[in-house]
Amino acid sequence: MIEADGLPPLGDVIATHGLDAKKSLGQNFLLDLNLTGRIARAAGPLQDVTVLEIGPGPGGLTRALLSEGAKKVVAIERDERCLSALKEISDFYPGRLEIIEGDALEIDHRSLVSGPTRVVANLPYNIATPLLTNWLECDPWPPWYKSLTLMFQKEVAERIVAGPGSKTYGRLSILAGWRCEADIAFDVDRLAFTPPPKVTSSIVHLEPRAEPLFDANLRSLFVIVKAAFRQRRKMIRANMKGLGVDPAALFAQAGVEPSARAEQLSIEEFAALARTYESLKHS
Numbered sequence: 050m051i052e053a054d055g056l057p058p059l060g061d062v063i064a065t066h067g068l069d070a071k072k073s074l075g076q077n078f079l080l081d082l083n084l085t086g087r088i089a090r091a092a093g094p095l096q097d098v099t100v101l102e103i104g105p106g107p108g109g110l111t112r113a114l115l116s117e118g119a120k121k122v123v124a125i126e127r128d129e130r131c132l133s134a135l136k137e138i139s140d141f142y143p144g145r146l147e148i149i150e151g152d153a154l155e156i157d158h159r160s161l162v163s164g165p166t167r168v169v170a171n172l173p174y175n176i177a178t179p180l181l182t183n184w185l186e187c188d189p190w191p192p193w194y195k196s197l198t199l200m201f202q203k204e205v206a207e208r209i210v211a212g213p214g215s216k217t218y219g220r221l222s223i224l225a226g227w228r229c230e231a232d233i234a235f236d237v238d239r240l241a242f243t244p245p246p247k248v249t250s251s252i253v254h255l256e257p258r259a260e261p262l263f264d265a266n267l268r269s270l271f272v273i274v275k276a277a278f279r280q281r282r283k284m285i286r287a288n289m290k291g292l293g294v295d296p297a298a299l300f301a302q303a304g305v306e307p308s309a310r311a312e313q314l315s316i317e318e319f320a321a322l323a324r325t326y327e328s329l330k331h332s
Contacts, residue, residue, distance in 0.1 A: 054116045066134045075173030077242040085113035091234045092169045092198040095119040099162045103153045103170040108138045115142045125149045159193045171200045197255040206251035229255040263320035270323040277311035294329040
C-alpha cells in the first residue's frame with residue numbers, strides 16, 4: 050500500500066524499521082498525514098523557504114512539509130534508528146531533505162540554514178521549552194527565522210500565549226510576547242499519537258516582531274522577571290529585594306505600583322522596570 054504522497058504508510062515504516070517510540074527521548078509519533086499536513090500549512094508559505102525540523106522521528110511531518118512544497122527541509126534527529134527511514138524520504142525527494150544526526154540542544158541551528166527559514170516541529174516534550182527559550186533569546190534581533198510553528202503540551206502552549214492577570218502568565222509568556230506575536234493555531238487530541246501521551250497538545254505559531262514590543266535590555270529583563278515571579282503570591286516589592294538597587298527608587302522611577310503581584314504587570318511595565326534597573330545599576 051502507498052499513501053497519497055507516494056511513500057508507504059507511516060505505520061508500515063515504523064514496523065519495518067523497528068521504531069517503537071522511546072519514552073526516554075520524549076517520542077510520540079503522529080501517523081495521520083492529514084494532520085501533519087495541517088501543521089505544515091499552519092507554518093505559512095513554504096515554497097521559497099528552508100524548513101528546520103527538530104525530532105522528525107519516522108518522518109510524518111517531514112513528508113508533509115515536502116509534500117506542501119518546502120524548498121528544503123533540514124531535519125535534526127537524535128535517534129539513529131530513524132535515520133534509515135528518513136533516508137528513504139530523502140531519496141524520494143532528491144536534494145530537498147538534509148538529515149543531521151545529533152542533539153538539537155547542542156547544535157547551532159543558525160549554521161545549518163541560509164536564506165528565509167521557518168522552524169516547524171513536533172517537539173519532543175522533554176526539550177520543547179528549552180528550545181523555544183533558546184530561539185527567543187537569540188541575538189541579534191530580528192532572528193534568523195521567519196516563524197516558529199511548534200507543538201507543545203497544551204499547558205505549555207497556554208503559558209506561551211498568556212496575558213497579564215492569567216494564572217498561566219509568567220516568564221515564558223513575557224519573553225514570547227515581548228519578542229513575538231504568538232497564537233495557538235489548534236489543539237491535537239492525545240489519541241492522534243502513537244503511543245498516546247497523557248495530555249492534549251497544541252500547535253503554537255510565533256511570528257518575530259521587527260523589534261521587541263518595548264525597549265529593554267534582554268538580560269536586565271530576565272533579572273527583573275525572574276525576581277518578580279520568585280514567589281507569585283507575594284507583592285512584587287517583596288520579590289525585588291537583593292537585586293543590588295534601591296527597590297523604592299526602582300518602582301518610583303519605573304512608574305510601577307510596588308504592591309502589585311507579578312502576574313498583574315504588563316510587558317510594558319516589566320520593560321520599564323528593566324530599563325530602570327539597568328540605569329540604577331550603573332549609576
